[in-house]
Amino acid sequence: MYKIELKNISKDFENRQVLRNINLTVNEGEMVSLLGPSGCGKTTTLKAIAGLISPNSGDILFNGKSIVDIPVEKRGAVIVFQDHLLFPHMTVEENIGFGLKMVKVKKMKRIEKVKEMIKLVSLIGHEKKYPDELSGGQKQRVAIARALAIDPKVLLLDEPFSNLDTRLRDTMRKFVCDIQEKLKITTLLVTHDKEEALMTSDKVAVMLDGEIKQFGDPLEIYEKPISSVVADFFGEKNYLKGEIENGLFHCRAGKFKTNFNRYSKVVAMIRPEEIDIKRTKESSGFWANIVSRQYAGDKVYYTLLVNNIKLKCINNSKNIFQEREKVWAQIDFDKIVFFNNMSEVLI
Numbered sequence: 001m002y003k004i005e006l007k008n009i010s011k012d013f014e015n016r017q018v019l020r021n022i023n024l025t026v027n028e029g030e031m032v033s034l035l036g037p038s039g040c041g042k043t044t045t046l047k048a049i050a051g052l053i054s055p056n057s058g059d060i061l062f063n064g065k066s067i068v069d070i071p072v073e074k075r076g077a078v079i080v081f082q083d084h085l086l087f088p089h090m091t092v093e094e095n096i097g098f099g100l101k102m103v104k105v106k107k108m109k110r111i112e113k114v115k116e117m118i119k120l121v122s123l124i125g126h127e128k129k130y131p132d133e134l135s136g137g138q139k140q141r142v143a144i145a146r147a148l149a150i151d152p153k154v155l156l157l158d159e160p161f162s163n164l165d166t167r168l169r170d171t172m173r174k175f176v177c178d179i180q181e182k183l184k185i186t187t188l189l190v191t192h193d194k195e196e197a198l199m200t201s202d203k204v205a206v207m208l209d210g211e212i213k214q215f216g217d218p219l220e221i222y223e224k225p226i227s228s229v230v231a232d233f234f235g236e237k238n239y240l241k242g243e244i245e246n247g248l249f250h251c252r253a254g255k256f257k258t259n260f261n262r263y264s265k266v267v268a269m270i271r272p273e274e275i276d277i278k279r280t281k282e283s284s285g286f287w288a289n290i291v292s293r294q295y296a297g298d299k300v301y302y303t304l305l306v307n308n309i310k311l312k313c314i315n316n317s318k319n320i321f322q323e324r325e326k327v328w329a330q331i332d333f334d335k336i337v338f339f340n341n342m343s344e345v346l347i
């Protein structure tokens with residue numbers, strides 16, 4: 001399997017810069033997600049690696065060797081798009097064997113490899129079916145089998161699960177992770193789904209507006225965002241302006257203990273799920289009033305009001321509170337992230 005390295009990749013379309021100095025390393029056998037909103041340049045990055053487009057500048061290396069001048073079919077990378085692109089007039093086994101036929105693999109070997117792939121993606125019994133006789137998940141498995149049949153060294157997945165319903169998406173994610181784990185194939189997964197990126201990958205690259213804003217393991221990306229831009233991508237947050245003095249963070253909502261001692265003006269980022277509410281007073285916390293509530297099954301979204309500051313709060317639905325109820329709010333101090341302004345984290 002190959003190690004992928006992107007070095008200062010830039011790409012313009014119609015005088016608009018779509019990729020800006022992309023640097024990214026996917027180690028051999030790793031699964032990395034490229035996570036970002038629609039239009040930020042994720043697919044363009046995959047296409048550049050696959051060889052479907054050429055970057056304007058920068059270099060792409062596989063195992064330390066530049067591949068920008070190597071044609072698509074010789075790179076050893078395959079790309080699976082969300083819309084499967086199966087050939088409608090070919091059966092499952094013909095679709096899976098197509099790439100092998102193109103590279104002139106002998107018939108007996110081809111039959112053997114197709115059988116192996118059908119087993120790998122659990123499609124035994126469906127060999128003679130045509131794409132329109134398959135479910136969405138089965139089509140996706142055919143597309144993955146077809147990609148893997150040619151023994152690629154790099155697997156590029158472009159939103160492969162986004163057309164599937166929630167339950168099938170979970171099954172397919174697990175299925176792809178299992179295959180990746182089994183084959184140890186270097187994989188770059190493009191997704192706009194935060195949970196998918198955090199759940200499936202060894203590392204996550206957060207991409208916004210043609211740039212990689214942060215790269216790290218899932219826990220680090222979520223717990224220690226380097227900027228409010230990255231943090232906000234993972235959901236709505238509370239930002240409180242204040243000052244740190246003698247180990248206390250002072251803001252309009254109150255005083256909170258911190259691990260910082262040095263005096264500084266800061267903005268504290270508090271995730272809604274890190275505010276816990278109760279009916280009775282307990283250790284450190286503050287009273288707040290519930291001004292709105294939205295019930296969402298397993299969780300409940302609240303807006304709290306304290307000293308004219310609104311705080312978003314998400315709690316599980318074990319205890320449900322009423323609008324206008326007075327509650328005791330507690331914040332998990334260890335989870336507060338301080339920024340020295342709205343863009344840089346305080347270390």
Ligand SMILES: Nc1ncnc2c1ncn2[C@@H]1O[C@H](COP(=O)(O)OP(=O)(O)OP(=O)(O)O)[C@@H](O)[C@H]1O
Nearest residue numbers: 013014018036037038039040041042043044045192
């Ligand atoms: N061939 C092209 N010609 C002109 N503009 C393009 C071309 N391909 C992509 N773009 C533009 O480049 C930007 C990035 O597109 P890209 O498909 O890489 O985004 P993405 O992050 O994959 O988005 P999505 O999740 O919606 O697929 C978009 O604004 C898109 O319109």
